[in-house]
Every structure is written in structure tokens, then in C-alpha cells.
Amino acid sequence: MNFEINRIYSGFKLLEEKNISDISSTARLFYHEKSGAKLISIENSDDNKVFSISFKTLPDNSTGVFHILEHSVLCGSRKFPSKEPFVELVKGSLNTYLNAATYPDKTMYPVASKNDKDFRNLMDVYLDAVFYPNIYKYPEIMKQEGWHYEINNKDEELKYKGVVYNEMQGVYSSPESLLFRGINSNLFPDTPYAFDSGGDPDDIPNLTQEQFLDYHKKFYHPSNSYIYLYGDMNIEENLKFIDENYLSNFNKLNLNIEISSQKPFKEMQEKFINYPISNEESELDKTYLSLNFVIGDVKDRELYLAFDLLEDMLLETSASPLKKALIDSSIAKDVFGIYNNGSLQTSLSIIIKNSNEDKKEKFKSVVFNTLKDIVKNGFDRDLIEAVINSKEFELKESDYSSYPKGLAYCEKVLGSLLYGGDPFQNLEFNQMLNKIKANAYNGYFEKLIEDNILNNNHSLLFMVIPKKNLAEKKAKEQREKLSAIKSSLTEEKIEKLIEENFILTKRQSSPDSQEDLEKIPLLSIEDVKKNLDTYNTIIGDKKDYKILYTELVTNGIDYIDFYFDTSYVAQEKIPYITLLSYLLGRVDTENYSYEELSNEVNKNTGGIDFSAEAYSNIAVTGEYSPKFIVKGKSLHSKSQNLLDIVFEIIKLSKFDNHKRLKEIFDELKSRIEMIIVSGGHRIASSKLASYYSEMGKYIDTINGFTFYKFLTDIEKNFNSKKDEVIKNLLEVSESIFTSSNLIVNIGAAKEDYKNLSEILQSIISDKLKPSLKEPTKYKFELKKENEALVTSSKVQYVAKGYNFSQFGFKYSGKLQVLRTISNYDYLWNNVRVKGGAYGVFINFKRNGNMSITSYRDPNLKETIDVYDKFYKYINTFSADEREMTKYILGTISSLDTPLTNSMICDRQAALYIGNIDDDFLQEEREEILKTSVEDIRSFAPLIEQCMKEDCICVLGGKEKIEQNSNLFNSIINVFN
CATH class of the missing domain: 3.30.830.10 (Metalloenzyme, LuxS/M16 peptidase-like)
Known part of the structure; x- marks a missing residue:
């Protein structure tokens, strides 16, 4: 209307x-x-x-x-x-x-x-x-x-x-x-x-x-x-x-x-805070140093976008001069930046990690001298072009795979409207981007540095410094404080607190009335699409490889991914696959320095990414396909450039620069450590699966705690191991990048595919040869290690599970309904609501692996006890037709999440590699839609058997783990 x-x-x-x-x-x-x-x-x-x-x-x-x-x-x-x-x-x-x-x-x-x-x-x-x-x-x-x-x-x-x-x-x-x-x-x-x-x-x-x-x-x-x-x-x-x-x-x-604006500082401030590390950790190289500058009003739309670009130029690419200068100075092992445009006044943060407090003056000196040099001599033109092209591609593609596009736009709207600005200014990027592009090579970004950083006193040197015994000290102070509070309470007040806890527990344990539940609006099963969304993926057989092609509406963007079979890599060299994935695109090649390569990638593509993964084979229990994935995307007009760069990287990368290798390994270790601290549930569940699953063992070796320990050893002993590392990298690279068992996965418009296919055929026949080796059938020793991984965390991540196919149980889509019931009923009520954990998740994989993992959990043994009693809940599970409808709808919603073009490509490749066809998925969907109370009860033996195996892995704080040391075969300090 x-x-x-x-x-x-x-x-x-x-x-x-x-x-x-x-x-x-x-x-x-x-x-x-x-x-x-x-x-x-x-x-x-x-x-x-x-x-x-x-x-x-x-x-x-x-x-x-x-x-x-x-x-x-x-x-x-x-x-x-x-x-x-x-x-x-x-x-x-x-x-x-x-x-x-x-x-x-x-x-x-x-x-x-x-x-x-x-x-x-x-x-x-x-x-x-x-x-x-x-x-x-x-x-x-x-x-x-x-x-x-x-x-x-x-x-x-x-x-x-x-x-x-x-x-x-x-x-x-x-x-x-x-x-x-x-x-x-x-x-x-x-x-x-x-x-x-x-x-x-x-x-x-x-x-x-x-x-x-x-x-x-x-x-x-x-x-x-x-x-x-x-x-x-x-x-x-x-x-x-x-x-x-x-x-x-x-x-x-x-x-x-x-919201009031902060009055500008007259001079740079210096502040610090301590963070806890365990007594077994060294304080050396554990400090975070940051230089921070208030930039301007978030409603200034030109400054908003310009500094987003400038932060990328300075700190986010391999060619970024400030990042390179900080790494070359040897004062830190990781460098990153943050442009905070989510508050009234925007700010830029330059951060180094794994440094020391006594490096703060050198840190400032390197930053300011480098920035002065940029202002004097200018940015490299290729870097400017590369960053602008990359940002323009990102804005036009609008691929927000982690949440809906509409929500991303909402945040952009609030990013101005909340502060009294034009609500739509951050959605209209073309005009402002064109204005910036028109001035980009005339000292535009250099002046931004001069005005907003070098001549800006509203700045801060902020440090986060490690301190031993801090966690123990704070825990002791809290116990003493609570003890003093209790001592100050009258008996009547203590009884009142006990009564309040009883009332709370009673509320938590009491089910909602049927009348209250029925007030929540509910769709019917008839509102659900009976058939799954399908995509027309054509499988093409070439001489030495296969092509998967999915026709998509892409606004002129081609998605081209390569799935190389890594089973040609010797078992003892598996961790090198991940090292290789992190090095590619970040080291020199025969025709480009790594800085030049970074600019070439950003000028010509929407990004090239490298990763290692494994896919279970649904047709054969226990089998899986290990893959090295190269993902690329570009405008169709630049697809030849994309492919030329991909093959430059995978075939002509050089690993002989010892200094560069060490820098990259340091950065990788730093990034994994961030994941361990913030995402301990992923580390614990990955390690857990390695006890009872060949595929779980493989994934932990390439992406989990086992890989982290491998990397730590290399980083610690780099000087003595560097030649061996380079030799192994070359060998692994040669083993992977062949045409044997290669799958090329393409998402593109119909009118562009024929041209793409021809380019691919030419470049693959020229650049790749079949492997001279036979693929390896990996065989891992699986055993119940039951490890506790100790950090200075104040909470735990508690994982327990097993592989149910080993007991003869078959995967069914009905298990996904059990997952919904578990995550938002039994486990939610007992681990989160009553136990106080922030979250808890159960997963059932098609290969038979199942696991339960808590997130930011104050408990340990109590949570395991909840897991162990889970089968009893399932055994007596009851739900009326309305409740079952609810669980089924919730399960279907998790399957019908909208997919971006990139996600569609990933999905189609994963299904093909895993031998999963549309018939299997349709049957899975129908199983979900037909799930009954009796079906759910039938899974009680599956859960009971898995929990009886007593395979656990916990990542968390020393105090809780030591209190429950009898649960573990080994207790390992994560950080040295």
C-alpha cells in the first residue's frame, strides 16, 4: 500500500x-x-x-x-x-x-x-x-x-x-x-x-x-x-x-x-587491571597492552565508515603497516584492533597480546612512529584499494550467516537513531563509500590519523596484567565476606533466607499449570511444511575430479570451493594440516610477498579461506572423510583472478621464512587460547569425543585441545624444530593438493556456470596432478581418558557422552526431538534453572556420537549427577498432544533456518561428502513430524548405556576440579 x-x-x-x-x-x-x-x-x-x-x-x-x-x-x-x-x-x-x-x-x-x-x-x-x-x-x-x-x-x-x-x-x-x-x-x-x-x-x-x-x-x-x-x-x-x-x-x-558525551582528556591516561592465572603458569608474556582513542560522534556517517576502513588498513590484513611494525618489534605475539562504533562516541583500540608491562613505552613508540611515518609517506595504494574493495564486497553481499539480515540492519538503525541521528544513514553506504573512494588517494586516510590519533589527547594506555593467586585470593575474600554476613544475621533472618530458598526451589521444581501453558500461542503440525527445502545440485564427473554445481541467485557473485581429500597425509602428520590452513595466504608465494598477496586477495575477491574438517559417512558406521577446504568468492568478472590467486597460494606458497612462520604460529596459539577461555564447552566436548570416536579423535587432533598442545610444543621449541616443521609442511602440502578425490563446489548464476566450468577445467588440468600415494586408513587408539583441563576460570564446562551406535542403536530424526525436549526441559530445568549454569546442550550426531555439555557452570559433580539421572526422566516421560506438537515445532524450526548462498554451498557439499541425499533428509523430517511419547521413552536405554560408560571431560577452575579429583584419570594445566 x-x-x-x-x-x-x-x-x-x-x-x-x-x-x-x-x-x-x-x-x-x-x-x-x-x-x-x-x-x-x-x-x-x-x-x-x-x-x-x-x-x-x-x-x-x-x-x-x-x-x-x-x-x-x-x-x-x-x-x-x-x-x-x-x-x-x-x-x-x-x-x-x-x-x-x-x-x-x-x-x-x-x-x-x-x-x-x-x-x-x-x-x-x-x-x-x-x-x-x-x-x-x-x-x-x-x-x-x-x-x-x-x-x-x-x-x-x-x-x-x-x-x-x-x-x-x-x-x-x-x-x-x-x-x-x-x-x-x-x-x-x-x-x-x-x-x-x-x-x-x-x-x-x-x-x-x-x-x-x-x-x-x-x-x-x-x-x-x-x-x-x-x-x-x-x-x-x-x-x-x-x-x-x-x-x-x-x-x-x-x-x-x-547519554552524555565524555569531556575530552587533557592528556593520555594510563590504567591497568589484573587478571588471574594459576600458580603453575608463568607471568611472562601474558600481559595485554592497548592504546585507545576516542574518535568522534557516531552520528558522523562519513567518519563512521572511514574509520571502519582505516582500522582494517592499519591492523586487519597481512599488509597492514601498523600490525606488521608491532609484530616486527618483537614486543608481542598477537596484534589486533577494534573500532567500537556501538556507542555515542566511537573509539579505536590498538591491542597487543602476549606482551609484558615493561614493553609499554616501546609499544607507544612503535605505534606513534609508525603512524607518523604513514602520515608523512602515505599508505600503499594497493592496500587502500584492497581494503575498500573488501569492505564494498562485504556490504553488498550482506551475508550475515550467524543471524538474520534484518537483525543486522536493526543494529545499524539503532547505531544512529538511539543517539538522535538519522535512522537510515548506516543502511545507505554506496554514496558515502563513493565519496571516500574519490578522496582515498589524496591523503584522506593519512589526515584521519593525524587529526584523530596523533593530535588526540582523549586517549588511554590500558593494560591487563596477569597475577598469580588472584583467583584464590578473591575466593578467600568472598568466603570471608559471606561468613561475616552470615555471622551478622539473626537466627530469624537465616531461617527467612532458608525459607526463601525453599520457595525458590519449589517454584523452580513446580510444573506450569496446563491453563498457563495453553495461553502461549501455538501453531499446529499442519502449519509446518511437510517437505524439506531442496536445492538443485548437479554432480559433474571430470577426468580426475568432481564438480558440484548449485544454481543460485547471487547478484553476480561466484562461490567456488575446493574440497581436497587429506587421507593422503600420514597419520603422524595430521596436525600439520591445520598449521597449513593457517599459513596459506599469510606467507610469501613464488610471485608475491605475503603483503602483496593480501592486497591481491582483497582487491580481486570477497575473501579466500582455508580450513580442515571431517565429515561422517552416513552409509558406513564409523567411517568419515577428512577434507582440506579452500573457500573463495568473487564477482563473476573476477572469477579468473580468484582462481589464479587460489592456485598461486596452494601450489606456490613458500615456508622458508622462519621469522614469518614463528609470527603466525604465535598468533594462532593466541587465538586458540582466547577460544579456550571463552568457549570451553567446545574444547571439552571435542576432547570427550576423542575418547570413543575415530572421527572425534581426528577432529580433536586438528581443531581441539590435542592440536593446541601440539602447537604449544612447536611454539616453545621452534628453533630446534623449525627445519622439521618446514619439511613436514611441504610434504603435507604436496600430499593434499592433487586432483585425486578432489571435489569442486560451485554456487553461481546459471548463465555464469558454463564459463566457470571451462576456466576450472583448464586450470585444474594445468596445476594439479593425481596423487602417487594411496590414501591412508587412519587407526587411532581410543581410550577413556577422563581429563580435567584446569584454567583460572571461576566456572566449569562439564561434558559427558559416548557413541550410541556401538550398542546397536540406530540414528533417527526422532532423536532431534529428544534433543529439543532435553535442552529446554530436563537439562534446562536442572542444570540452568536450579544449578545456575548459563547454558547446557545435548547433541545427537548422525554418526552415533552424543554428548551433553554445560556452559559457564558453577557446579561439577552435581551436573554429572543430573546427566546420569537423565535416562530416568526419559523412561517416565509424558506429554499430551499439545506438548508433543510444541517439541516437534521447535525441532523443525532448527532445521528450517534460512541459509545464505555461502551456507547453501556448504550444505550441499557436506551432504554429498556424507552420502546424504534428499530422501534421507525427507525421511528424517517425517520421523520428526511423527515422533510420539513412546518414541521418546524408547531412547531411555540409549542414554542409560552412554552415561554408564562414564566418559567425562571438564574444563574449569582448579578449586572445583581438585574437590572432585576422584572423577578424573588425569588433571592437566591448560596454560604453562
């Missing part, structure tokens, strides 16, 4: 409408006159519709009140009073995205769905949650999601417990998290950014129930809200729904919730 400016639609006055050709959309800004709410709609043909409601939430302390509110408002509301409507939606809707997030200055509640009816249901539940939450009726909600004193009898020690409290214990175990929070708070000390909106574990227990409710009353009002609608929908109907059901109930308030 046609909208008119200044006309009112269901209480919403249309203030602005514009066509944004950059994203093929019509954008509108509405204002709800009665309530004061702002609403943005982005209308286009995307059927993956997005709704979000966001609030400007400005902390004035670090109790994490807004983070706790984010969790808590989703724990029941006026229309939907069940304890956790959010969970009911996760396990029972066709959502393609469902979440909530707390930022330093806003809180977002986004949902997405391709089903119109489901989309309306999700919108209804979220609007009721934020405006009418049950937090006013049940103080137990804040206790569960935020914090409370845990005590169940008068002789127990007092403890802190709560989901957000434990989540932030995990966050504060990460030095990177402390770094980013410290930068923000010290750059903007007189603003809301000085406080941690997520919550500091030391401050969270200062939040009272009264304060908690007061913050909701002030900030969760429509006058402080930003509503967002995206996609192919009837906008007028949705405006009417929002007005009649919610906004018409509120009157506009003058809340005066504004």
Missing part, C-alpha cells in the same frame, strides 16, 4: 519514508503519538521477517541490573504467566531467531520467523514480556536470574547463586573481556559507559529487589522504546496489532533518558 507522510496509521504518525536502493528496501520512521514509541519499518521481499523492541538502558552502577532484567522479563508476563515463555517459544515455535541481548547502552529483544502466524505470536509474547512482566509478582525471578544467597540449612555456608551472576563469573575469567570492559570504562569515566551493564560479579549482589523494579519502571516504557519491523509483511496490520494490544495502554512520558 501507499503511505503518506504525516498521516496517522493506527496511532502511528509517519514521519519519514525513503527508498534505500543499497539494500533494496523501503524504509519508514513512525512515531506513536499516545505512547511516544518510535517504530522503524524496513519493507522488502525477504520472507524471514524480523521484529525487535529495544530500550535505551543507561547503567549508573555495575550491578548488571539491565542484564538481569533482560533475563527476567522473559520469565512470565500478564498474558503469558508460565515461568518461562521464552523457553516455551524456543521449543515450540517456527522461529528462525529468538533471543535477547544487553549492550552497554541498550537492551534488545529480537525475534524472526518466516511464518506469518508464528511471527505475530512471537511479537505478542515479547511485547507482553517487556511491558507486563511477572517480576512484580514473583521476587523469585530476580533471585533465580540475578542473584541470591543460597543456604538450605542453618549449618551451611552462605553462597552466591544466580544465572547472570554465574554467567559474569565466566566472563570475568576471560582477560579479553576484562580488557574490553576496562577500555570502555576508562575512556568514558563520566558517562554510563563507565559501568558494566552486564554486571561485575563483585557488584551484582548489591542489587536489591526494589532497585530492580525501579529500573524496569523507568526504562521499560514505550516512550523509551524503539520498535523495528523488517521483511515482507502487511505493515499496517502489524501497526494496528501493536497499537491496540499494547501502546494504546500507555501515555507518553518525558523520561529525559539521554
